[in-house]
Every structure is written in structure tokens, then in C-alpha cells.
Amino acid sequence: MYKILKRKVIAAKTVMLHVEAPAVAKSIQQGQFIMLKLNEYGERIPISISGWNREEGWLRIVIMGAGRTSNEILLMQEGDEFESLVGPLGTPSHVGKFDGTCVLLGGGYGAGAIIPVAQKLKELGNRVIGVVGARNKDLLVMHNELKEEVDALYITTNDGSEGIKGFVTNALSSIMEKENVAWVMGVGPVPMMKAIADMTRADKIPTYASLNAIMVDGTGMCGACRVTVGGETKFACIHGPDFNAHETNFEELMLRQGAYKEPEAIANEKFKDFDFSKI
Amino acid sequence: MADLKTKDRMKIKRTEMPLRDPEVRKHDFDEVPVGFTMEEAVLEASRCIDCGKPHCVEGCPVNINIPGFLKALEKGDMQSSINILMNTNQLPSICGRVCPQDQQCELVCIVGKKNKPVSIGNLERFVADYAMEHNLIPDFTPTEAMEVDQKIAIAGSGPAGLTVAAELRKLGYKVKIFEALHKPGGVLFYGIPRFRLPAQVIDNEINNLKKMGVEVELNALIGRTYTVDALFEEGYDAVMIGTGAGLPKMLGLPGENLKGVFAANEFLTRVNLMRADKFPEYITPVIVGKDVVIIGAGNTAMDAARTAMRFEPNSVTIVYRRSRDEAPARTEELLHAEQEGVKFLFLNNPVELIGDEEYNLKEMKVIKMELGEPDEGGRRRPIAIKGSEYNIKCDMMVSALGFGVNPLITSTTKGIDVNSWGAIVVDENGMTTKEGVFAAGDIITGGSTVIMAMGQAKTAAKGIDRYLKAKREVK
Numbered sequence: 001m002y003k004i005l006k007r008k009v010i011a012a013k014t015v016m017l018h019v020e021a022p023a024v025a026k027s028i029q030q031g032q033f034i035m036l037k038l039n040e041y042g043e044r045i046p047i048s049i050s051g052w053n054r055e056e057g058w059l060r061i062v063i064m065g066a067g068r069t070s071n072e073i074l075l076m077q078e079g080d081e082f083e084s085l086v087g088p089l090g091t092p093s094h095v096g097k098f099d100g101t102c103v104l105l106g107g108g109y110g111a112g113a114i115i116p117v118a119q120k121l122k123e124l125g126n127r128v129i130g131v132v133g134a135r136n137k138d139l140l141v142m143h144n145e146l147k148e149e150v151d152a153l154y155i156t157t158n159d160g161s162e163g164i165k166g167f168v169t170n171a172l173s174s175i176m177e178k179e180n181v182a183w184v185m186g187v188g189p190v191p192m193m194k195a196i197a198d199m200t201r202a203d204k205i206p207t208y209a210s211l212n213a214i215m216v217d218g219t220g221m222c223g224a225c226r227v228t229v230g231g232e233t234k235f236a237c238i239h240g241p242d243f244n245a246h247e248t249n250f251e252e253l254m255l256r257q258g259a260y261k262e263p264e265a266i267a268n269e270k271f272k273d274f275d276f277s278k279i
Numbered sequence: 280m281a282d283l284k285t286k287d288r289m290k291i292k293r294t295e296m297p298l299r300d301p302e303v304r305k306h307d308f309d310e311v312p313v314g315f316t317m318e319e320a321v322l323e324a325s326r327c328i329d330c331g332k333p334h335c336v337e338g339c340p341v342n343i344n345i346p347g348f349l350k351a352l353e354k355g356d357m358q359s360s361i362n363i364l365m366n367t368n369q370l371p372s373i374c375g376r377v378c379p380q381d382q383q384c385e386l387v388c389i390v391g392k393k394n395k396p397v398s399i400g401n402l403e404r405f406v407a408d409y410a411m412e413h414n415l416i417p418d419f420t421p422t423e424a425m426e427v428d429q430k431i432a433i434a435g436s437g438p439a440g441l442t443v444a445a446e447l448r449k450l451g452y453k454v455k456i457f458e459a460l461h462k463p464g465g466v467l468f469y470g471i472p473r474f475r476l477p478a479q480v481i482d483n484e485i486n487n488l489k490k491m492g493v494e495v496e497l498n499a500l501i502g503r504t505y506t507v508d509a510l511f512e513e514g515y516d517a518v519m520i521g522t523g524a525g526l527p528k529m530l531g532l533p534g535e536n537l538k539g540v541f542a543a544n545e546f547l548t549r550v551n552l553m554r555a556d557k558f559p560e561y562i563t564p565v566i567v568g569k570d571v572v573i574i575g576a577g578n579t580a581m582d583a584a585r586t587a588m589r590f591e592p593n594s595v596t597i598v599y600r601r602s603r604d605e606a607p608a609r610t611e612e613l614l615h616a617e618q619e620g621v622k623f624l625f626l627n628n629p630v631e632l633i634g635d636e637e638y639n640l641k642e643m644k645v646i647k648m649e650l651g652e653p654d655e656g657g658r659r660r661p662i663a664i665k666g667s668e669y670n671i672k673c674d675m676m677v678s679a680l681g682f683g684v685n686p687l688i689t690s691t692t693k694g695i696d697v698n699s700w701g702a703i704v705v706d707e708n709g710m711t712t713k714e715g716v717f718a719a720g721d722i723i724t725g726g727s728t729v730i731m732a733m734g735q736a737k738t739a740a741k742g743i744d745r746y747l748k749a750k751r752e753v754k
Contacts, residue, residue, distance in 0.1 A: 023504050037461055043563040068562055084461035086498040216548050219459050220685045223527040223542035233529055255638040259538040263564030
């Protein structure tokens with residue numbers, strides 16, 4: 001059904017896949033996501049989308065091995081199929097034509113997720129700057145693909161092995177000094193998104209974060225993905241995933257993301273000592 | 280038994296459904312009622328006096344010919360019995376198990392005036408199971424001559440969607456159901472626990488529909504994967520929306536996002552659909568606390584309480600703001616929950632959820648309630664007793680307070696009006712304000728029962744048939 005048409009290892013424990021899903025590829029828009037389930041025993045997990053081909057009917061996804069399911073996906077090969085794939089889910093990113101520069105920041109898998117947003121922003125006539133961050137240069141992914149879609153690309157690494165030494169926020173602060181920044185979006189680990197929100201708050205620059213809450217069905221039915229935004233409970237799967245970062249309760253999101261730490265470790269025991277170097 | 284006099288029939292004692300031992304069953308997910316034997320079923324059916332004005336038929340939202348199928352059963356004519364049953368109800372093995380008979384057909388059964396009412400639900404279940412086991416399910420596949428060259432798209436494979444599919448396929452229409460999840464059945468599958476409605480029963484009913492030629496596409500969310508307008512562009516002649524209520528209602532209390540606080544849908548979905556009871560063989564986890572509190576006293580609340588019980592916590596307590604008399608759950612569900620050790624705290628209402636420094640739920644502050652004057656619905660209004668707050672130990676809370684309506688389809692389709700609380704508005708034919716689009720089930724009521732959804736679905740199916748016939752004539 002949902003066949004892997006193309007697979008490429010793009011960094012340690014990271015693959016890029018093209019997955020056959022014609023109906024989703026036909027209707028998906030920037031910032032939307034899918035729910036994937038591997039097989040009868042699998043969980044449903046939300047996956048962001050880094051590109052698609054409407055004519056050929058496939059989606060591009062980037063998977064970094066972390067928990068049981070993402071590790072299983074690392075071992076899947078071209079021709080293998082997912083049992084279930086549903087989408088596009090969520091509300092598309094709130095883009096428009098802005099009076100100034102748009103900055104998109106991606107950390108980890110988020111570097112791929114911001115690509116469709118960058119494309120849409122360009123299509124609408126904006127100046128777009130991309131920022132991709134990783135711990136070191138070997139963990140950088142999708143920066144070359146993003147580079148094609150933006151007016152300028154900044155790379156940051158924690159150890160300085162490539163680009164600016166530090167975090168994506170180091171790049172953001174220098175962009176904000178040089179340019180009239182009108183719109184910002186961050187996709188990646190919660191501390192990164194929170195740091196971005198803190199940096200743009202004083203200047204009241206509209207800033208969005210794509211919230212990666214735990215989900216079960218992904219269609220609004222279960223309420224697992226509750227987040228607090230502007231003091232109100234929202235469902236990340238249908239009201240989001242993009243929310244006003246200045247109003248998002250990131251501390252709560254982080255605590256809730258850790259709710260299943262123990263069972264997640266049990267489920268992932270299979271991969272505890274697994275050698276992923278030869279995938 | 281056919282020659283029994285009414286007087287004698289009235290004297291026969293109601294056969295109660297044999298149940299599995301609570302001490303055994305509360306450790307597993309196998310079905311709780313054991314089912315009647317043929318002898319028990321025939322004896323129970325003979326209690327129906329075949330009265331002149333069967334109120335039970337009117338009491339049934341889909342108007343099953345109840346005396347008809349009971350008298351056929353009494354005679355041992357199982358083929359006629361199932362034929363009569365399925366003539367009006369496509370999902371008898373499900374309804375026999377989950378309908379609130381005590382509030383519908385059995386409530387108005389005339390035998391119940393002097394004796395206990397006929398056990399209609401259990402007999403419906405018996406006939407349906409017997410027919411399935413013995414290959415007596417009538418074949419409703421339309422003949423080639425009956426085939427109609429018009430097709431209907433149905434969003435959602437829950438009770439409403441399945442009913443419309445069956446009714447329209449019988450008439451020869453081409454029917455396709457679109458289901459967002461990876462398994463069909465909607466709330467029947469993700470919401471109702473296996474110990475009350477075994478998965479096999481749902482699968483059997485859906486397979487029957489497939490045999491009739493109903494198509495099912497999984498992993499397709501109407502409003503996103505395909506919009507309603509896209510379905511019309513693809514050549515569908517009518518669209519039926521049976522997507523259910525959708526968004527669970529949260530309490531709106533401080534602490535509602537603490538870890539350990541669940542909407543009933545999440546808890547039940549993790550277990551029923553994702554099989555978290557079999558973790559880690561199945562990857563989806565669930566963490567059931569030691570002291571579990573369920574808010575609400577409807578069927579979903581009982582389902583959540585009894586599901587929690589099967590994870591062997593210290594305690595499971597139902598907190599409900601009214602008294603037992605107002606609890607909306609089927610009498611049987613309340614009883615089964617009690618038998619399994621669920622505790623009830625009536626006339627109490629949560630006011631605050633209290634967590635620890637790790638954001639884990641630890642305690643719940645509740646306030647005592649008393650009943651005041653009846654409200655518009657006729658139930659006495661619960662009023663908080665000032666200053667009566669106290670804390671109870673609670674590391675898991677499941678809210679079973681009903682649903683808000685999922686705005687997905689109405690927000691992606693122009694012209695479908697909703698009422699003030701977001702439910703889709705339909706006319707007497709089940710048609711929405713958009714031509715060719717019909718709706719039934721929780722999406723028009725905001726949350727009700729399986730059988731109410733099926734009743735509305737039958738209305739919508741008739742409406743669709745009328746609409747499409749008119750369209751054919753224009754051509």
C-alpha cells in the first residue's frame with residue numbers, strides 16, 4: 001500500500017525516504033503531517049513532511065532513529081511497505097506575503113520539515129532565510145535541499161565543525177541585526193523552539209513553533225496531544241501543529257513529551273545495543 | 280410452546296443472562312455475558328405475549344419487528360427470525376450487545392408491567408450470533424437488475440456509516456466507506472471494549488457488508504485526504520457524513536493537562552484499537568495509575584472504569600455530580616462495573632487537579648453536590664455545597680464527559696451549516712444545507728448511542744435514495 005520507493009542514508013541513524021501515497025501527495029500543504037503505522041503491532045506516530053511529488057504520488061520524509069518505531073524504520077528497505085499512512089493532517093502553516101524577511105529555523109528532523117514552508121513563502125514573493133542546526137557537521141541533514149529553496153542559508157553546529165559555532169539562535173540574532181525580520185518559524189526540539197520564541201518576543205515578531213506533542217489517532221478524536229497556548233487547551237493535531245510560539249507553554253509540552261519514557265525504553269530494548277553503522 | 284396462554288406466559292420468570300465470574304473476568308478482556316443456550320432463548324422468547332399494540336417496536340429507534348423475530352425464535356425458525364431482525368437492523372449482533380434496551384424497547388414492554396420485561400436485547404444477540412455461526416445471514420446483495428449507476432461516498436465506518444452503507448447497497452447503489460483509522464468500525468472498535476463488544480463481532484458485521492459489495496477505504500480522512508467537493512468531482516452522486524462527534528470535552532479545570540489526565544477516548548483507543556493491554560508485544564503503551572478516578576456516569580465512563588480495572592490498580596472510582604438515579608449508563612453496565620469492584624462517588628464533582636513537581640497527577644480536589652430543581656431535560660440540577668471541598672488520592676483521571684464536534688469537514692467544505700455548538704444541521708431527510716450532502720450520528724447530535732445513530736442513518740439513507748431517484752428522473 002504505502003511503499004518505500006526510494007531510501008537514502010543521509011547521516012548517522014538518519015534516512016530519507018520517498019513513500020508512495022498518491023492521495024496525500026495530491027492534497028498536502030506546507031506544515032501538514034502524516035500518521036504512520038508500521039505493521040499490526042506498530043504504534044501510530046506523527047511524521048513531518050519535507051517534500052512531495054504530486055504527479056508521481058510520493059511524500060519525502062526524514063527519519064532519525066530515536067525510539068522503537070523510528071529505529072524500525074531505519075531498517076526498512078526500498079519496496080517495503082507501511083501498514084497505514086494517513087494524511088495530510090493538521091492546519092497548514094500560516095504563511096502569507098510579509099513586509100520583511102522570513103526566517104525558518106530547523107533543528108534535527110526539523111531541517112526537512114521547513115522546506116515546504118520555505119517553498120510556499122518564496123512562491124508568495126517573500127525573502128526567505130533558512131537556518132539549520134545540528135550538534136556537529138556529521139549530523140547535519142537536508143541543508144543542501146533547503147539551500148535550493150531559500151535566499152540565504154545559515155548553518156550552525158554546537159561544536160563549530162561547520163558554519164557558526166553555537167545554536168540556531170546565534171544565527172537568528174545576527175540575522176535580526178542585519179535584516180528587517182517580519183516572520184519566524186522554528187521546527188525541532190522544544191528547547192530550540194522556546195529559545196527562538198524568547199529571542200523574538202521583545203520585538204513582537206510573529207513567531208510560530210510546530211509542536212511535536214504525543215499523538216494517538218492524529219485526527220482530533222483522542223485528545224492526547226493537548227497543549228496550552230495563550231492559556232487555553234488546544235489539540236496539536238487539528239488546531240496545530242503550528243502555534244504562536246510567544247503564547248506556547250513549552251515547559252508543559254516538554255513534561256508531557258516525557259510521559260511515556262519508561263515504556264518507551266522497554267519497547268526500544270530490542271535496539272539497545274544494535275549496530276546501526278551498517279544500515 | 281406456541282399453545283401457551285398469555286396468562287401462563289406472563290408467569291414465566293425472566294431468564295437472566297449468565298455472566299462470567301467477576302473475580303475472573305476483571306483480569307481479562309474476554310466477553311462478560313456468556314450468552315443464552317437455545318433452551319434458555321426459546322423459553323425467554325415465549326415470555327413475549329405478542330400483544331396487540333407492541334410498544335417495544337415504537338420504543339426501538341429503528342422499529343425492529345420485535346414480536347416477529349421473537350415468535351419465530353420461539354418456534355425454532357431461526358432463518359425467519361434473523362430475516363425479520365435484519366430486515367430493519369443491519370447490525371443485530373452489535374445492537375444486541377450495546378443498545379440501552381432498558382431505556383427503549385424493554386422499558387415499554389407490556390410484560391414488564393406485571394413481571395420483568397422480555398429480555399429483548401439478549402435475544403437479539405442470541406439470534407444474530409446463532410445466524411452467524413450457522414450461516415443463516417440473509418444475502419442482501421442486489422441482483423444485477425437492481426444495480427443502480429449512482430455512487431455514494433460515506434465518511435466514517437461507525438454505526439451511522441455502516442447502516443447507510445447497508446441500506447443503500449441493498450437498493451443497488453454503489454457504496455464506498457472512507458475510514459480515517461487503520462481499522463473499520465469507528466467508535467465500535469476504538470471506543471467500546473472487547474469485554475463488551477468482541478472485535479470479531481464487529482469484523483463479522485463489516486465482512487457481511489463487504490460481501491454485499493460495499494467498498495471500504497481505510498486511512499482516508501474526509502476533509503483532508505479527500506474533501507467533500509473532491510468526492511463530487513470524482514463522480515460521487517451523494518456524500519454522507521457519519522464521522523462521529525470527534526473532539527473529547529475536557530473538564531476546563533486547573534491541572535487538566537497534567538500527566539495522568541486522559542480523555543476517555545485516548546485511554547480507550549490506546550487499549551481497544553492499539554492493544555496497549557498487550558504491550559510490549561504491541562508497541563503502544565498505556566500507563567494506568569494505582570488510584571484511578573473516572574469522571575462521568577455514562578456508558579463510556581463505565582467502559583473506562585472497567586478497562587482500568589483490568590490493569591489491576593488499587594482502586595477505580597467513578598465520580599459523578601448527580602446521584603445514581605440520573606446516571607445515563609445502561610443499568611447493566613453500572614451493575615457489571617459494581618460487580619467488578621468499581622467504587623462510586625455520587626454527588627461529587629472535581630474542582631481541581633493537583634500534580635507533583637514532575638507534573639504527574641497526584642490528587643483531585645472534589646466538592647460535594649446536592650440536587651436542586653429539575654433542569655430543562657427534567658433531571659434535577661446538581662448544586663455545589665459551599666465549603667465542602669476535600670481531596671482524594673488520584674494518579675490517573677479519565678474524563679468521560681462527552682464530546683465537542685470535530686470541525687474538520689465543515690471547515691473544509693463551504694455551505695454546510697452548523698448549529699451554535701458546532702453540530703451539522705440536517706432537514707427531515709437527513710440532508711445538510713449543502714445539496715447532496717447528508718449526515719447522521721453523533722456529528723448531528725453531539726454524542727448519543729449506537730442505535731440512535733443508526734436510526735438517523737436510516738432516515739438519511741431514505742433521504743439519499745429519494746434524492747438520487749429524483750436525480751435519475753431528471754436525467
